[in-house]
Structure formats: structure tokens, C-alpha cells
Amino acid sequence: MTDARIPVVDYLHLEPEPRLSALQCDSCGAQFFGRRNACASCFGAAFTSRELPSDGVVQTYTIVCTAEPGITVPFIAAAVDCGGVLVAGNLVCVEPDPASISTGMRVRLALTSLGVDDRGVEAVGFGFEPVK
Amino acid sequence: MSVDSDAVYVLGIAMTRFGKHPDLDTIDLAAEAISSALGDAAASMRDIGVMAAGNLMGGSVAFGQEIQKHVGQTGIPVYNVANACATGATALRTVIMALKAGEADMGLAVGVEKLAGAGLLVNPAAVADATSWTPSGRLGGVTDVEGLIGTTRNMPGVFAQIGMEYGNRYGGTSFELFARISEKNHAHSTLNPLSAYQKRFTVEEIMNDVMIAYPNTRPMCSANCDGAAAAVIVSGRKLKSLSASQQRRAVKISASVLTTDPWEAGCQVLPNINTLTRNAARQAYEQAGIGPQDLDLVELHDCFATAELVHYDNLMLCEEGGAVDFFNSGATWRDGVTPVNVSGGLESKGHPVAATGIANVWEVCHHLRGEAGERQIDGARVGLAHVIGLGSACGVHILEKVAA
Numbered sequence: 325m326t327d328a329r330i331p332v333v334d335y336l337h338l339e340p341e342p343r344l345s346a347l348q349c350d351s352c353g354a355q356f357f358g359r360r361n362a363c364a365s366c367f368g369a370a371f372t373s374r375e376l377p378s379d380g381v382v383q384t385y386t387i388v389c390t391a392e393p394g395i396t397v398p399f400i401a402a403a404v405d406c407g408g409v410l411v412a413g414n415l416v417c418v419e420p421d422p423a424s425i426s427t428g429m430r431v432r433l434a435l436t437s438l439g440v441d442d443r444g445v446e447a448v449g450f451g452f453e454p455v456k
Numbered sequence: 457m458s459v460d461s462d463a464v465y466v467l468g469i470a471m472t473r474f475g476k477h478p479d480l481d482t483i484d485l486a487a488e489a490i491s492s493a494l495g496d497a498a499a500s501m502r503d504i505g506v507m508a509a510g511n512l513m514g515g516s517v518a519f520g521q522e523i524q525k526h527v528g529q530t531g532i533p534v535y536n537v538a539n540a541c542a543t544g545a546t547a548l549r550t551v552i553m554a555l556k557a558g559e560a561d562m563g564l565a566v567g568v569e570k571l572a573g574a575g576l577l578v579n580p581a582a583v584a585d586a587t588s589w590t591p592s593g594r595l596g597g598v599t600d601v602e603g604l605i606g607t608t609r610n611m612p613g614v615f616a617q618i619g620m621e622y623g624n625r626y627g628g629t630s631f632e633l634f635a636r637i638s639e640k641n642h643a644h645s646t647l648n649p650l651s652a653y654q655k656r657f658t659v660e661e662i663m664n665d666v667m668i669a670y671p672n673t674r675p676m677c678s679a680n681c682d683g684a685a686a687a688v689i690v691s692g693r694k695l696k697s698l699s700a701s702q703q704r705r706a707v708k709i710s711a712s713v714l715t716t717d718p719w720e721a722g723c724q725v726l727p728n729i730n731t732l733t734r735n736a737a738r739q740a741y742e743q744a745g746i747g748p749q750d751l752d753l754v755e756l757h758d759c760f761a762t763a764e765l766v767h768y769d770n771l772m773l774c775e776e777g778g779a780v781d782f783f784n785s786g787a788t789w790r791d792g793v794t795p796v797n798v799s800g801g802l803e804s805k806g807h808p809v810a811a812t813g814i815a816n817v818w819e820v821c822h823h824l825r826g827e828a829g830e831r832q833i834d835g836a837r838v839g840l841a842h843v844i845g846l847g848s849a850c851g852v853h854i855l856e857k858v859a860a
Contacts (some may be wrong), residue, residue, distance in 0.1 A: 332604060385620060386620065387585055389670065410726060412725050414606060431568050
């Protein structure tokens, strides 16, 4: 048994505090998730990882009720503004009911467990939970 | 209006009935549309100098050539094109570019899809189910993140977010508002004998149907179906040498535009289908020398009810931020100031993906020629056809009546 953890994507950081990061273009400041060959905005090729605030505001959402096989439904897919950077993520710790969700809602980063593999390593996902 | 040598024209255009065609394969459907379009043009494959073909889901790597083997092999170049839901418009635009470049004086564009009963369409998933979590790919993901980090593959969900984002910016949207947009398009299709669905639904029926991705219920999603559409395009120079009846029925392509997303913050997180549509519309109005107020009808890409709303704004049919009021005024019903999707749109007429960008041009031409029967928009002289392929590609064509 080990308590090793691995983030679901490389822009989620678990230590010391859970944080998301974006790659920021050194030339123009455009921000991206995932490896880039060059900046889509200014074509520069140098990037620096930048931490994002963990608090955000829901810009839009949908409640996905019908999905391809293997995807657990319902889930609330959202786009959240975290300090001026739009981040995709599920809303968690809230009922998948339009009466419980609204655009403009304040949320914060929350971790989720995706299960443990054969080696005992836990994959850690993230979502956004309402700020009470 | 006389024939302009430097312009290009639709000489013949046709679509098959959209719906279920269990006994016809993609080549049958494409051949039927081509044969009807050639008949409509009073032309033959011998007249065609260039061809572009689209079939997104069929898996062929040389579909245009496969069609040629069943409609006529004359040795002309074929461009097999793919551009998501803008594939048909891309085929059309490819032919138009070849004619404008002077490489041919008559060309054929065709799009076909067989999707009846396909259910929810998704892009292929990454292979998952490893026995140990191992980061891979550009996100360093340890598993397929669809459904874990929002959605990129669930089209009803992606377009739901796009409609809800409009509501967040400007206000006034609701589940019921989006359902009423769907009500309009289903009501329109009752007059279209080629539509996959020709059934009117009440708002209550639409809202109480199966929820796919809130706020899009099943009748608010584009209808998967089989269908094909084809167009014969001719240069003005060539058209001048054709018969009076061919000239009379020809429809001028006053604008043909294809755009992609310019980079904007957030556009790789939530697809921005607004800016590229607005850019395409602006270029199209400039090319055609007309404004949105001049349009007698619009066929726009209502792949979901939530998408139709934002395109009222993107195509500048209303003031910026005014799409909700514009719809609520009744403007986009067939008796309104700017009828939108009088064919029934993708939600009701259907969306055989690669055929859509030619079929909506057919709908506009049908009205401009005064041949739309019961659903004719009286006195229609100018119309616009719009498609979006997520990724994204936006095609806009403006069509104008030639004959007085």
C-alpha cells in the first residue's frame, strides 16, 4: 500500500496546495492548457507555467444527461473564469439541477478521486464546488 | 439584373429527401442528388470541369472518385474535402474558387451522409483502461478526461454551453426560450416535403422530451438522417453562352466566404463560434454589397436550439446583444421580417453532415427562383446560407435572384 497520488492532467498540481496552472506565452501573455508547439496568438515558442487562482466565476454550464458509453451521467460541464483565464471543469458538490446552478455563481477548485491503480496509486481529478 | 461575366452562379442544385433511406448507400444518394442537379442545370457530366466531394463519416479516402465511377468518369480533378459540419459549404467554396481562378467554367459540388439511427455523434475516444495511471498526450492525462473535465466531445453539451454563455453575457435566455426556437423550426418543416421530420411540436412537448444536455432536449438537437445535396456552379462568362431559360433560373453567388477562429482568450477552452461567424458575415455582406436588413430569408446552422440564438447576433440580423428580443419579436418566423430556417433547419429538416452546407443553399435558391411551393417566401430576392463546423470552420454564402 502506498499513498502516492497522481494528478489527472499535468496542469493540476497537488502539492503544496491544490492549484491549476496554465502555460503563458513569454511574448504576448496568451494562456493555454496542454503542450503547445507555438503560441496561437503571436506564434512565439517560449512559455512559462503560471499558477491560476483557485476561485472563479461560472461563465456557462450544461447538465449532460446523455453521453457516449462509458461516460457517467449526469455531469455538470462548465467553463469557469479564474482570474481572467477560462478553465473547463465539472461542477461538483452541487445537484445536477438547473435550480441549484447559475451562471455568475462563485466556485472554487476542489479535488476528486478517480480511483486507485494496480500499484496503489490514486489518480486525482478536479472540479469546482460552490463557495457557500 | 444581367449576367455578370466576373461573377459565379448556381446553374443547377438539388437535394434528396432527408430521412431514412435504408435501401440506398452513400453513392446512391450522391448520384441521385447529382443527377437531379445536372437535370436542373440542363447540363451533363461532360460539361463539368472540376468537382469537390464531401462525406465525413463514411470512411472513404477517395469518395469523389467512387462517385465518378457511378455518374461519369471524365478525368477531371476531384477535391475530397472535410471540414466537420462545414464540409458541404467547403465543397461548394472549393468549386467556386476553381471557377474564380479561371481553371474551369463549370463545376460540381456534392455532399452526402448516412446517419439515420446513428444516435449521439461523438469524436473517437482515446484508448483508456490501463492498469496503471500513466500520463500521456498533450495534457499529460492519466485517463480519458471526457466527462471528468467538462466536455469536448458531447456536441449537445458543447453547444448548450455556447447558448448559456450568451445568456450570461446579455441576459434573457431560459430553457423555455430555447424550446420556443425549436418550436419554430419544427413548425416550419411541416411545409417542407423533403424534411426528415414534418411534425409540429408544442413548447411543452419539446421541454418534456428526453433531456440530452440541459437545456437541449432531443427535438432541440439536429436530427441525424440520411441525405445528399449537389450543386452545379457556372462562371458568368460561360452562363452568357447558355440558353435564356438557364440564365433565367441561374442564381448569383454574391458572396462566398470561409473562416476559422482567430485566437481569442478562452477560445480553446469553450469553442468560440461567434467571432468566426461574425467575421464571415462581415466579409460576405461586404462582398455582396448588401446588409443584413436586405435579406429575405436566412438558413443558419441550428445544430442545436441554443446555437440558433447566438447566430442571430453573429450574422448581425439584430443589434449586438439583442438576439433574445429579436426572437421574441417574431422576426425569425416565416411571416416575420427575417425568416430563419423556413426549411425546418437542422433540428427538423435534418443534418446529414456533409450535405448540410449545400442543402441550405438549395433551400435559399428554391425561394429565389419562386419554386418553393407552399413554403415560398413571397418576393424573395436575396438570401443567406450559413454553416459552422466545430473546430471551427464557418461558411457563409449570399445568393441573389438574377431574373427580374
